[in-house]
Amino acid sequence: MNVMNEILEKKIFTQEKYEEYIRSCMSWPGLSEEKKQEYEKDMNGGKCGMCGQEWNRVEVNTRLANYFHFRPSCECSKNKDKEKRMQFAEKQVVEQLGIPEKYAMCTLRNMDVNVKPDTAAAIEEAKRFYLYGKFKTGGLVLSGPVGVGKTHMAVAILKGLAIAEHMRGRFVCSSDIIADTINEQKDYIKYLTEYDAVLLDDFDKLATNKASEGSWTYERIFSLINGLTNRNRIILITCNYASEGDFKSFFGEAISSRIHEACLFLHVPGENYRMRDVK
Numbered sequence: 001m002n003v004m005n006e007i008l009e010k011k012i013f014t015q016e017k018y019e020e021y022i023r024s025c026m027s028w029p030g031l032s033e034e035k036k037q038e039y040e041k042d043m044n045g046g047k048c049g050m051c052g053q054e055w056n057r058v059e060v061n062t063r064l065a066n067y068f069h070f071r072p073s074c075e076c077s078k079n080k081d082k083e084k085r086m087q088f089a090e091k092q093v094v095e096q097l098g099i100p101e102k103y104a105m106c107t108l109r110n111m112d113v114n115v116k117p118d119t120a121a122a123i124e125e126a127k128r129f130y131l132y133g134k135f136k137t138g139g140l141v142l143s144g145p146v147g148v149g150k151t152h153m154a155v156a157i158l159k160g161l162a163i164a165e166h167m168r169g170r171f172v173c174s175s176d177i178i179a180d181t182i183n184e185q186k187d188y189i190k191y192l193t194e195y196d197a198v199l200l201d202d203f204d205k206l207a208t209n210k211a212s213e214g215s216w217t218y219e220r221i222f223s224l225i226n227g228l229t230n231r232n233r234i235i236l237i238t239c240n241y242a243s244e245g246d247f248k249s250f251f252g253e254a255i256s257s258r259i260h261e262a263c264l265f266l267h268v269p270g271e272n273y274r275m276r277d278v279k
């Protein structure tokens, strides 16, 4: 018998060896129940836990192995892994963007569109801005009453820009811009203008401080908006104003005209809103 034949005869991984190997895997301490079931199905066959399709029997006959086992006949587990990877990537993006926990899951896909027609129209408009308009206009101002989903839309767009366009973005609670703790950080405004896209949530909170021209607060807001627009950054603003005119009366000409030039104004009419359950 020549050497080749000898190797061919020595099927190292026989059915017996394979089953021994699987049993040893199954006896690992700390093995999850899910993994255990997978090993069990690999050896004896079974059904996909998600779609119920029977696993296929697969013969392995190579130079060194001769045994059979079972593999899924569907794509479910592959898709599940993909989903897990995407969820992980999304979690990282949410952290990088500084998005608060309660808005972490917001996407354009899970906006509730079963709302009054004019609210649904505003949602569609926001989607259009994201898909086609974001490089034409420098930003989006979403105005309207509390609880209509403005922040949801803005967060979804910010996340979309980060994931699909690889933009560096930042979620900012507008009141932080003038908060004492942040005042001490001299370069905070400059730091924000370094981002490609900045979401200023509850922007009207700044106006309640009666930011009169010349005051420290006013100058701070002005230098932020001026810095962002001069650098062609994308600005996403949410506020409770009823109209564009409110901007002028609260922030004065210099700030409001810059925002007006750079941004598309979109009014989201009042209506209670909830996140759609999308899986």
Ligand SMILES: [Zn+2]
Pocket (backbone or CB within 6 Å): 048, 049, 050, 051, 052, 053, 074, 075, 076, 077
């Ligand atoms: Zn399946």
